Amino acid sequence: MSEYASADHAQEVTRDLSARQEESAQRVRQERIGAACLKRTRAFGKLILFGEHFVVYKAPALVGAVAAYTDCDVEFTGAPGIEVVDLRPAVPGYKVEKAAEGEEAVKIVLSHLGVDTEKRGAKITFGGSLTAV
Numbered sequence: 644m645s646e647y648a649s650a651d652h653a654q655e656v657t658r659d660l661s662a663r664q665e666e667s668a669q670r671v672r673q674e675r676i677g678a679a680c681l682k683r684t685r686a687f688g689k690l691i692l693f694g695e696h697f698v699v700y701k702a703p704a705l706v707g708a709v710a711a712y713t714d715c716d717v718e719f720t721g722a723p724g725i726e727v728v729d730l731r732p733a734v735p736g737y738k739v740e741k742a743a744e745g746e747e748a749v750k751i752v753l754s755h756l757g758v759d760t761e762k763r764g765a766k767i768t769f770g771g772s773l774t775a776v
Contacts, residue, residue, distance in 0.1 A: 711773035720764035733775035
């Protein structure tokens with residue numbers, strides 16, 4: 644006697660197994676794409692001439708794009724925790740003044756992406772030509 648109750652049951656089990664395998668393969672593809680995007684990214688700067696908070700009140704602002712950029716490299720480490728290395732040019736005192744705020748922002752982003760830094764550490768390196776001000 645077959646381990647399946649009927650031919651219909653066998654087909655149902657086969658379809659379920661195929662669907663699970665496809666979902667697993669899709670998840671692997673998505674994780675690979677996400678890891679590649681997370682590993683290195685570049686963002687260009689903006690210049691707000693006036694009206695930085697105007698948009699909150701649905702009023703126009705004057706904004707322009709600039710060619711300067713910030714690079715971000717992510718490297719996962721064996722040790723838990725987050726290490727932030729900031730190689731960007733900056734106005735004097737900026738990096739010290741904003742360090743805690745920047746590290747908190749990094750924690751929020753990594754948490755949103757599902758990275759548990761208590762289990763898997765991350766080294767984040769910022770660089771590029773955009774001056775931090």
